[in-house]
Amino acid sequence: MNKIKDKLALMAPSVVFAEGEPLTVTVPAGEFHAVAKSLRDDPEMRFDFLVCMTGMDWGETLGVVYHLRSTSFGHEIVLRTETSDRENPELQSVSDLWEAAQLNEREVYDFYGIRFVGNSDMRRLYLRNDWVGYPFRKDYDASPEINPVRLESDESLDVVPGLQEENGKIEETESVLFDDSEYVVNIGPQHPATHGVLRFRVSLEGEIVKKVDVNCGYIHRGIEKMCESLTYPQTLALTDRLDYLAAHQNRHALCMCIEKAMGIEVPERALYIRTIMDELNRLSSHLLFWSTLCMDLGALTAFFYGFRDREKVLDMMEETTGGRLIQNYNVIGGVMADIHPNLVKRVKEFIAYLPPMLEEYDEVFTGNVIAQQRMKGIGVLTKEDAISYGVTGPSGRASGWHCDVRKLKPYGVYDKVDFKEIVRTGGDTFDRYLVRVDEIRESLHILEQLIDNVPAGDYAVKTKPIIRLPEGQFFSSVEASRGEFGVYIESRGDKYPYRVKFRSPCLPLVSVVDHLTRGYKIADLIAIGGSLDYVVPDVDR
Amino acid sequence: MLLNTYTDSLDFNALTQWIDQALSSVMPAWGVVLTECILIGLCLLLGYALIALALIYIERKVCAFFQCRLGPNRVGPYGTVQSIADMVKMLIKELITIDRVDRFLFNLAPYIVIISSVLAFGCLPFAKGLEVLDFNVGIFFLMAVSSIGVVGILLAGWSSNNKYSLIGAMRSGAQMISYELSIGLSLMTMVVLAGTMQLSEIVERQADCWFLFSGHIPAVIAFLVYLVAGTAETNRGPFDLPEADSELTAGYHTEYSGMHFGFFYLAEYLNLFIVSAVAATMFLGGWMPLHIAGWDGFNAVMDYIPSLVWFLIKVGVIIFVIMWFKWTFPRLRIDQLLKLEWKYLLPINLLNLLLMVIIVVTGLHF
Numbered sequence: 001m002n003k004i005k006d007k008l009a010l011m012a013p014s015v016v017f018a019e020g021e022p023l024t025v026t027v028p029a030g031e032f033h034a035v036a037k038s039l040r041d042d043p044e045m046r047f048d049f050l051v052c053m054t055g056m057d058w059g060e061t062l063g064v065v066y067h068l069r070s071t072s073f074g075h076e077i078v079l080r081t082e083t084s085d086r087e088n089p090e091l092q093s094v095s096d097l098w099e100a101a102q103l104n105e106r107e108v109y110d111f112y113g114i115r116f117v118g119n120s121d122m123r124r125l126y127l128r129n130d131w132v133g134y135p136f137r138k139d140y141d142a143s144p145e146i147n148p149v150r151l152e153s154d155e156s157l158d159v160v161p162g163l164q165e166e167n168g169k170i171e172e173t174e175s176v177l178f179d180d181s182e183y184v185v186n187i188g189p190q191h192p193a194t195h196g197v198l199r200f201r202v203s204l205e206g207e208i209v210k211k212v213d214v215n216c217g218y219i220h221r222g223i224e225k226m227c228e229s230l231t232y233p234q235t236l237a238l239t240d241r242l243d244y245l246a247a248h249q250n251r252h253a254l255c256m257c258i259e260k261a262m263g264i265e266v267p268e269r270a271l272y273i274r275t276i277m278d279e280l281n282r283l284s285s286h287l288l289f290w291s292t293l294c295m296d297l298g299a300l301t302a303f304f305y306g307f308r309d310r311e312k313v314l315d316m317m318e319e320t321t322g323g324r325l326i327q328n329y330n331v332i333g334g335v336m337a338d339i340h341p342n343l344v345k346r347v348k349e350f351i352a353y354l355p356p357m358l359e360e361y362d363e364v365f366t367g368n369v370i371a372q373q374r375m376k377g378i379g380v381l382t383k384e385d386a387i388s389y390g391v392t393g394p395s396g397r398a399s400g401w402h403c404d405v406r407k408l409k410p411y412g413v414y415d416k417v418d419f420k421e422i423v424r425t426g427g428d429t430f431d432r433y434l435v436r437v438d439e440i441r442e443s444l445h446i447l448e449q450l451i452d453n454v455p456a457g458d459y460a461v462k463t464k465p466i467i468r469l470p471e472g473q474f475f476s477s478v479e480a481s482r483g484e485f486g487v488y489i490e491s492r493g494d495k496y497p498y499r500v501k502f503r504s505p506c507l508p509l510v511s512v513v514d515h516l517t518r519g520y521k522i523a524d525l526i527a528i529g530g531s532l533d534y535v536v537p538d539v540d541r
Numbered sequence: 542m543l544l545n546t547y548t549d550s551l552d553f554n555a556l557t558q559w560i561d562q563a564l565s566s567v568m569p570a571w572g573v574v575l576t577e578c579i580l581i582g583l584c585l586l587l588g589y590a591l592i593a594l595a596l597i598y599i600e601r602k603v604c605a606f607f608q609c610r611l612g613p614n615r616v617g618p619y620g621t622v623q624s625i626a627d628m629v630k631m632l633i634k635e636l637i638t639i640d641r642v643d644r645f646l647f648n649l650a651p652y653i654v655i656i657s658s659v660l661a662f663g664c665l666p667f668a669k670g671l672e673v674l675d676f677n678v679g680i681f682f683l684m685a686v687s688s689i690g691v692v693g694i695l696l697a698g699w700s701s702n703n704k705y706s707l708i709g710a711m712r713s714g715a716q717m718i719s720y721e722l723s724i725g726l727s728l729m730t731m732v733v734l735a736g737t738m739q740l741s742e743i744v745e746r747q748a749d750c751w752f753l754f755s756g757h758i759p760a761v762i763a764f765l766v767y768l769v770a771g772t773a774e775t776n777r778g779p780f781d782l783p784e785a786d787s788e789l790t791a792g793y794h795t796e797y798s799g800m801h802f803g804f805f806y807l808a809e810y811l812n813l814f815i816v817s818a819v820a821a822t823m824f825l826g827g828w829m830p831l832h833i834a835g836w837d838g839f840n841a842v843m844d845y846i847p848s849l850v851w852f853l854i855k856v857g858v859i860i861f862v863i864m865w866f867k868w869t870f871p872r873l874r875i876d877q878l879l880k881l882e883w884k885y886l887l888p889i890n891l892l893n894l895l896l897m898v899i900i901v902v903t904g905l906h907f
Contacts, residue, residue: 185704193788207708207875298778298872304608364869370779371871522708523874526788 004045004077011038022076024473032081033092033118039068039077040097046070047077049387050098052475052486052503055108057138058082062089062112067475067488067503071387071401074408078473083114090163090170093118100390103214103511111136111225120162120175126217126540128154136225156201156215177213178203189218193296193526196536198510200525207521212514216507220540227500232258232467233332235500240326242502243538245285246480247323248277250502251330256411257476257487258332261469268413269457270334275412276347276450277317277329278478279443283354284313285481286394286436286443289533293433294365296530297374302365309357316346332467334460347451351444358440366437375430379516379528382427389515390508393483394435395532399427405479417449429524432531466495480505482533506538553849554670581673589662589811590628596810597624600864607868631806634799639702642796646700651797651804653693658808658815660686665818666740668828668849679740680728680823684721687774687815690808691717694783697805698793709792712875713783716773719882720780723770726890727763730897731823734760734906744827749834751826755907759897764824766886766893768862771816773878775809778867782875813860821855828852 008015008025012035018024027035039047047068054065063082069075083089093116095101105116106125113134115122124131132146158180162173178184178201188199197218203211223242227235239254240247252274259266291306314324320340321327329336365371381391386399396403404421406414422438424431469491477486483505490499509532516532517525560580564573598613598621605612613620638644664683666672674682691714698710734756735743746752753760773780784792794805821827828848832840873881900906 183704185708192790204708207712294871298781299870300778301604301607301868302871304610308609365871368871370873370877373877374871374874521874521876522788523782523872 004075007042007045008035008039011035020472022078024078024080026080026082029081029083029091032079033094033097036066036079036094036097039079045075046072048072048098050094050100050104050390051076051477051484052488052501053101053104053108054488054499054501055112055114055136056080056082056490056499057112057136059138060084062086062114062137064091064108064114065473065488065490066094067486071403078475089114090117092116093163095119098390099385099388099515100508100511103507107507110134113137115163117163117165117170120164120173121160121177122162123157123160124217126220128217129157130154135222178211182210187525188215193529194536195292195529195534198534198536198539200513202522202525204522207523209517209520209522209525212517212525214510214513216510216536216539218540219537221537223541224500224502227497229496231465231495232469232497233463233465235497236331237328239502240328241537242504242541243480243482243485243506243535244325245288245535246281246482246485246538247326248274248281248317248329249478249480250485251328252278252412253476253478253480253485253487255330255332256478257474257489258467258469260476261472261474261489261491262332262467264333264461264463266334267458267461268455270459271413272450272454273335273339273459274330275414275417276339276447276454277321277327277335278412279446279450280313280317280347281327282481283440283443283447284310284317286440287313289436290361290365290433290440293527293530293533294371296526297371299365299368299371302361305357305361305364309354312350312353316343316350319343319346331460331463333463334458336460338459339454344451344454347447351448351451354444355441358437361437366434372430374523374527375433375531376428378429378520378524379531380426380428381512381516383425385512385515386427389512391483391512391532392508393479393481393505394422394439395432395509396483397421397423398431398435400425403484405477405484409477411476411478413450414446417446419446429527429531432533436533468493468495469497477503482506482509482535482538502541504538504541506534506536509534510539553668557670585659585663585673589659590807592814593807593810594624594628596814596860597627597806599860600810603861603864604868607865628803631800631803636801637798639796642702643700646696647796648801650693650697650700651801651808653696654690654808655693655804657686657689657693658811660689661815662811664740665815666744666822666827667852668847671849672741675739675741678738680732680738680743680819683740683815683819684725684728687812688717688721690812694793697797701793701796703796705789705791706793706795709783709789709795713776713793715875716776716780716782716878719879720770720773720886723766723882723886723890724774726887726894727767727770728819728823730759730763730890730894731756733894733897733901735823740822740827744822744829747826747829749832750907751824751829751831753824756897756900757906759893759900760824762889762893763897764820766890767820767824768859770882770886771820772863772866773882775812775816775863777809777813777863779870779872780878781867781872782878813863814856817856817859817863818852820859821852825855825859826851827855 012031014028016026039045047070049069049071051069052067056063056065061082061084066079068077091114095105105119108114109122110124110126133140158178159174160177162175164171164173182203185202185204187202188194189197199215201213202209223238236251239250242250287306287310291303294302318324320343321329381399383400386396386401392403402423407421419442422435424435471491471493474489477484485505486503488501489497492498516528564576602612613623616623616626661683664674664679694713695710698706731752732738734752735746753764776783794802828851830843830851
């Protein structure tokens with residue numbers, strides 16, 4: 001870590017180092033791109049994974065916080081950059097270094113009005129194009145007169161504005177997304193295969209996909225903004241509404257982040273219960289993935305088999321938590337209530353029940369020659385692209401990237417159980433499918449080790465209803481059902497967070513769709529989308 | 542000949558002759574023809590609607606049992622009145638006119654689809670003596686009229702002013718025209734064996750042995766090819782690309798509502814029936830009971846079952862097999878679909894036709 005510090009100080013003397021872990025560096029806006037490039041390319045640093053990119057309004061200045069990680073060395077760094085120009089803020093784009101930055105920069109522009117020089121697509125990502133103001137700025141005027149409910153539909157732009165630097169001068173550019181001669185079909189926002197209100201504008205040539213433009217924001221609720229006016233225990237309820245198929249895991253991440261900030265020691269029993277629930281949640285999510293992928297490929301009967309078995313998981317969770325989809329189970333310092341006496345028995349029954357069903361799945365779908373032809377070799381994502389786009393979770397692991405947070409940074413009791421990280425190297429739709437099917441088996445294996453060994457003791461430590469986090473920045477992440485779910489909290493010592501950012505695993509999944517589907521057929525677009533398994537409320541937040 | 546000894550316990554010849562004589566005694570010849578035409582038309586349409594309703598109910602039940610569900614079970618005993626309730630709902634629903642469609646073609650398309658399937662339905666030999674159109678190129682006529690349907694589908698997609706519909710229609714055009722070849726060639730293989738295109742003749746030549754058995758190897762190949770191509774021809778899974786719901790929402794009939802949608806829906810099920818009925822007629826002996834040469838007692842027992850029942854049983858088995866396909870397999874992609882036809886089924890079919898000719902010429906069939 002000191003070595004990196006020395007290198008950076010040598011390379012760019014104007015950077016400022018902050019105290020604490022992980023290494024936090026403030027980089028002047030003018031040198032940001034050069035520093036970022038050397039951080040990525042230096043053979044001893046290799047920060048090739050942009051984990052999280054958070055827009056910030058620090059009052060005087062606007063800026064961005066970048067969380068970088070090296071996939072080869074595992075070390076992490078936090079970069080901060082800021083601009084004091086609130087009227088017309090501009091920062092350097094890193095979308096040429098990390099593909100993941102492309103959509104994230106649009107998000108920051110949407111929320112803070114910061115424009116990125118070098119990004120050729122500076123549209124708003126979530127809000128309407130005619131939205132007035134930038135809602136995440138602290139001086140934003142939320143009065144309904146400024147942004148009334150508009151009844152006319154939002155025009156989709158075919159020509160997008162951007163900013164480029166040429167010979168030291170910053171110029172506005174326009175790039176053509178779709179020209180008039182192209183046959184553009186809307187897939188979504190109401191479409192059976194987008195799994196929610198997501199919209200792809202697809203340029204077609206016959207059946208062949210030429211280009212896909214992702215339009216998000218149909219279910220944008222401003223959850224991060226809402227968190228800024230809620231107390232910490234209140235913010236918990238919103239995490240369940242992000243990726244509703246990983247409700248428990250998302251909430252786990254936020255609880256962990258707050259507990260880490262406050263230094264709360266969570267009882268052993270609560271850790272076990274959390275881990276068990278995480279895995280049950282993963283099971284229900286992967287079973288739903290299996291069902292919906294089969295349905296996307298036209299195997300309707302298989303869909304029902306998956307739902308039949310997922311129902312059993314939901315029943316178990318309902319008994320203990322009271323919720324089937326949205327559990328509201330984790331609280332700061334532990335879990336809401338002790339496990340139901342039936343849970344142990346039912347989990348054991350389920351562990352015995354599911355493997356024969358998985359064999360049936362293989363007979364019905366995996367082994368089917370049509371299914372294999374539809375999936376093999378379709379939508380190949382290389383490991384480099386997966387890292388660059390930040391595609392984590394089962395989709396990233398299908399490309400050969402060891403990105404399981406449970407192994408990299410064990411939390412809960414994952415360090416006490418023995419399980420395999422399922423990694424495949426093909427990166428195609430079939431591998432993404434197989435990784436998830438194998439993870440179902442692996443989750444059963446984890447549950448088997450935990451379910452009999454839940455230690456006695458308290459299931460939660462008592463915390464006050466009003467919690468004040470110490471001043472500082474906190475980041476923690478968990479392995480949610482579809483990838484790394486991270487929570488970044490910046491606190492100023494209030495009972496409300498100053499800024500909460502959720503690193504959603506699904507935004508990268510959606511951003512990679514264009515890259516994966518070019519040149520394939522419409523039917524492949526559906527298959528690839530199904531195999532990426534994004535959940536739209538998590539994209540839109 | 543066994544054929545002459547077979548007297549149907551439910552013989553329709555007697556019935557139709559009786560009606561004819563009764564009418565002749567009270568009105569002039571032109572009146573008889575007119576009345577009979579109207580009666581036949583009514584019966585056909587009634588049969589058409591009833592079979593479609595029954596098939597919709599059967600499909601829902603079969604699909605439900607495949608999917609660990611119960612299916613319709615509230616309206617009437619075991620839900621049997623469900624599809625009638627659906628039909629009533631469909632009949633009283635509004636026909637929504639979409640903005641900026643080609644109004645004339647848009648309204649015409651469902652009728653073309655349904656007319657083509659009614660025409661094909663009319664030539665089927667349902668039972669001994671129960672066949673409306675029976676002339677020397679019967680099977681040829683049947684294929685010709687059933688392929689008009691694709692025009693209706695293309696028109697529906699084209700006139701809907703909807704990109705999904707258009708893609709669905711294009712897929713359907715490519716698919717149906719390709720698979721028409723396989724259907725035609727596999728039926729031609731059987732015509733070579735039968736030596737006639739007249740449907741009643743074809744059935745009667747299977748009195749001793751069904752063509753599937755008498756034509757052995759080439760007949761079995763033709764039967765399998767016909768089943769695949771017939772499934773594709775009816776746009777059913779795994780070949781339901783024109784209406785692939787997860788890709789194109791509903792394909793060519795996305796924009797249709799009320800009874801116009803109902804026509805597509807009815808025609809789809811009736812086409813399923815027609816394809817199965819043709820398979821039963823050409824390969825499984827149509828309404829002819831199962832006869833095994835030399836087993837006189839067995840044959841006599843078989844003869845007690847009315848020919849209409851034989852026909853419906855055979856059609857039902859094939860319909861079940863096609864439904865089984867749909868509820869088991871995932872959907873193909875358009876290029877895989879066309880590859881299957883042009884690279885595999887078509888060459889197999891041509892060779893099979895040659896094989897059949899050789900067998901018939903050398904007299905190697907039973």
